[in-house]
Amino acid sequence: MGFESIEFTTENQAATIRLNRPDRLNxxxxxxHGELRQALDAVAADDTIRCLLITGAGRAFxxxxxLTQTGPASDGEGGMDIGLTLERHYNPLIxxxxxxxxxxxxxxxxxAAGAGMSLAMAADVVVAARSAYFLQxxxxxxxxxxxxxxxxxxxxxxxxxxAGMALLGEKLPAEEAERWxxxxxxxxxxxxxxxxxxLVAKLANGPTRGLGMIKRALNASLGNDLDQQLGLERVLQRDAGRTADFAEGVTAFLGKRPATFKGK
Known part of the structure; x- marks a missing residue:
């Protein structure tokens, strides 16, 4: 794929998306957004890709x-509709x-500022350089x-x-973000x-279907009550127990050797 605003590469069962507008802090x-959609679609469709890394080029994530690019979408009555921009681009990305x-x-x-901080928080595992900071x-x-x-x-x-971050708009250093x-x-x-x-190597060689189910369970827990979550765990554990990776994990454990997961 040929992109201008991002770099998209695949290697060792993992994909990397590098935001690539360093002169504009990415x-x-x-x-x-259009290029990110294409890259995410490619990751989702390719079973040989088992983990995704997102980072930035240059000195920013x-x-x-x-804000120097084209203005917000019109609401059809001559006014600005920033919400339409969210609906079209940011919400589908997250x-x-x-x-x-x-x-x-x-x-x-x-x-990682504004929606850039949102992008980071949407990841499953976030690791940050000590010089990095987060800003609402x-x-x-x-x-x-x-x-x-x-x-x-x-x-x-x-x-x-x-509330402090959102109302005051102060930088949060990465070390403090870890403590929080x-x-x-x-x-x-x-x-x-x-x-x-x-991290990517470990996850890309893990039980991909099981890891995906873990994501699904954790995401659902944010809105479920205990009964709903217990029911979901039952369903997901049933499905995980039917995977080839589960069979390999048990065999490896009993044989006292590292498991070789295939993501199936």
Whole structure:
């Protein structure tokens, strides 16, 4: 695939999407959204891809929307409808990542601001460079956090911290984000690449269908009561128990050897 705003590569059963507008801090444009849709569709359709890594080129992860690009969509009456832009681009992106039945790792190599922070929070495992920071910048221009930020942030960091970030618009260093439980791990800048690569390798060689079911269960838990969640666990465990990877896992455990999962 030939892209202009992202780099898309596959290797060793994993795909990498690198946001590639470093001169604009990898901020979103309509063109980038179109390329991200194509890349995510390719990952979802290819059974040989068992994990996805998202990161940024240059010194930023993603600065959110590029405000210098074309203006918000019209509401048909001469007014701006930023909500339509969310409906067309941002919401499908976030839902696509959450619903992808494969693990998604975000390697946050620099600032993750606005919808760029939302993008990071939509991943399953987030590792960040020590110099990186997270920022809910929306209040600084009179807007509301979007692309799932008002969903993810209170659940990950708690309502008090979510309100502080959203209302004050202050930077949150990666180390503090780790202490808050907002991300999985903060590492030295020069260790980010190898740390992310190790995570991706582990997940890409894991029991892919089972990992996808774990994602589904965790996502559903955010809206389920206990009875609903127990019922879902029963269904998913039934399905996981019928996979070839489960059979291999048990055989390997009994044989005291590492399992060789095929993602089936």
């Amino acid at each position: 901020s979103f444009t309509d063109g980038m 993603c600065a959110g929307a590029d 839902k696509g990542l959450r619903e992808l039945p494969k693990p998604v790792v975000a390697a946050v190599n620099g600032p 910048a929306f209040c600084n221009i009179g807007l509301v956090p979007d692309a799932g930020s008002t969903f993810f942030l209170p659940r990950l960091a708690g309502s008090a911290r979510a 439980g907002l991300i999985w791990k903060c590492v030295d800048d020069d260790k980010l690449g190898e740390t992310a690569a190790a």
